[in-house]
Amino acid sequence: MDTRRLQLLLALSRLGSMRAVAESHHLTTSTVSQQIAALAKETGAPLIEPEGRRVRLTPAGRRLADHAVTILAAVDAARLDLDPDAEPAGTLRVGGFATGIRVSLLPVLADLASSHPRVQVIISEYEPVEAFRLLVDDDLDLALVYDYNLAPASPDPALDTMALWSTPWGLGVRAGDATADGADLRRYADASWIVNSRNTADEDAVRTLAAMSGFTPHITHQIDSLDLVEDLILADYGVGLLPMNRPVRDGIAVLPIAEPTIIMTAYAATRRGRTNWSPLRLILDGLRPRKAALPQHDWPRQTTSSQLNRGAAPV
Structure with a gap:
């Protein structure tokens, strides 16, 4: 026409x-x-x-x-x-997990508000599986997602990803059950395990670790919020994976896991061929990959539903 x-x-x-x-x-x-x-x-x-x-x-x-x-x-x-000479303008739809938004996106937006006021950003909280689907369906322009080295993501061929930062994870247990030499997963073969309810990568990593230690995990609880995971561990309802460098409350210990270690990596994902759109390019240029693991002060001590558009955070 x-x-x-x-x-x-x-x-x-x-x-x-x-x-x-x-x-x-x-x-x-x-x-x-x-x-x-x-x-x-x-x-x-x-x-x-x-x-x-x-x-x-x-x-x-x-x-x-x-x-x-x-x-x-x-x-x-x-x-x-x-138009390469035009001032960037438009509404950018971003979805992703809470820590990725907090750590990687919000600092960029703080600078963008003054330097490019015609670029507006809509933020929604999603787990990687949800964000990938919305990105493929063109309902998001940018997704902040994560995976584990033991459960790598397989994004759609229509998407491009850029690694942003990585951080090690360990086994969260009650402090009274902790040992000085790290986590021997065989000790927890009969324990109830806690995994994420909206992202299968967490459960896949747990099942892989358990298989390498010679048992099948008894997965009982599916929880999105890390604070609620801590509540269940303290109440002796099970054990679960937690970030090694995230502050935890008294009574919780996060034991390092060796051979293999568990590494979570955060990514920025976009639809292939869209990165030349000037508002998206501004955000991507600001999302500089970190060489080091995520430091302790970047993890939230608590996450509430009022902090973002949807629910509690998985990480």
Whole structure:
């Protein structure tokens, strides 16, 4: 559908006559009439009808004129986005896990608010499985996701990922059950295990670790919030994976796991071919990968539902 013809149809809906449209676009009345007729042929519907010595839009013509407003605005926005000299502007939809948003995204947005005020960002909290699906469906522009070295993610071929930072994880147990030489997982073969309810990578890592130690884990609880995981451990309801460098409350110990170690890595994920969009490019340039593991002060001590759009955080 030719956008120039849509412009003429929209002008006709506003100006009311072929002659007025021709004058405003520096065309002949005959040319305008021919272009509207060609548009009608493209759409397969009559767009104008006679009204005395003039013409008016048919119901189909009025509906198409309404669509033309949105279509032409989108085309103009696309031209601005592709103009390397244009100021970045637009609304960026970001989804991801809480710590990734807190650690990687929010510092970038703090600078962006003053340097590029025409870029708006909408933030939603999602687990990686959810964020990947929304990104593939084009319902997100950027996803902050994570995986474990024992349970690597397999993003859709339509997506690109960039590693941001990594941090080691260990086994969270009651402090009274801790040993000085780290976690011997065989001691917990009969324990109840706690895994994430919305991301299968956590459970996959637990099952892999257990298999390497010669047992099948008894997975009982599925919890998103790390604070709630701690509550269950303190109440002797089970054991579960926790970040090694995240502060924990009294009565909890996080034991290192060796051979293999567990490493969680955070990523920025985008749809392939979209990174040249200037608002997204600004964010990606600000999400500089860390060489070191996530430090302790970057982990939240507590996470509440009021801190982000949805629920409690998995990490």
